[in-house]
Amino acid sequence: MTKRLRIPVLTTLLAGTMLLPMIHPNSATAAESPFAVDMKSMEIDGHNIAYREAGDPSKPTVLLLHGFPTSSHMFRDLIPVLAEDYHVIAPDYLGYGASDMPSAESYDYSFANAAETVTRLIDAKGVDTYSVYLMDYGAPVGYRMFAEHPERVTGFVIQNGNAYDEGLREFWDPIKAYWADPSTENGDALRGFLTLDATKWQFTHGVGDVSTVSPDNYWHVQYLLDRPGNQEVQLEMFLDYGTNVAEYPKWQALFQEHQPPALIVWGKNDHIFPADGAHPYKADLTDVEFHLLDTGHFALEEYGDVIAAEMQEFLARVTQ
Structure with missing residues (x-):
């Protein structure tokens, strides 16, 4: 069953536990826009x-896969730009955005399950092949999908999405400790990543002009992180990220074998996924357009126009 709500402005208000649409006064006219x-x-x-x-x-089709701790909301400005020439789908993983959030006790939160769910979504939409934008958590979700069906992927747009050990530096040390020993103590040590200060830091650290980053980003994300039980969801995902690292050699071998074209648009000031993780792609892929941008983790906030323009040129070439 598919539920539809057409809105011209990608803005939402979170009230209680309901996700309410903000309707533009000219919504009747805008809804006619393709x-x-x-x-x-x-x-x-x-x-x-x-x-x-x-x-x-x-x-x-262009598939947009979001990172932590956000949702398809991060693509709110990019989607209408791409939609002029492409069919665009941007899902929210379970536990994120407007998707359901089953409890961590009742559902196995993992990157493998997220990849399977997104695959089932695009299958149900009748999508056979697609280009995919990979960011942060979106990278292991998308690369797991690629590993299962590499023939379906026409190209990668990689934005601060890691597939190499070089990209996991000191920021990851407490998370690696949790992988090695998933104790309550090591898990509790990661809860600081789920606070408003940490969420705001993710959106603003490394950004040249902070005024380009709407505070709506971290306000609404924090509301979702603060839902009862969501921290346990995030701890499960932190723990499961270690399974992605074990898959890195497999993904790298698939890059070398299938040689998907790639556009890399990477915020070089990102402390979570630094540019150390961007450069190794060039050793495995021969068709790479490589751009380091003078911004942070959520590069679309400050360099959205630049990324959109690069994507339009790249997609026009790889989707022919």
């Missing part, structure tokens, strides 16, 4: 998976 964005949900294994969709489904 580039308006549908807010939808699909039931998969008894859980509602929220996603944003725009553009003509007969055109090539």
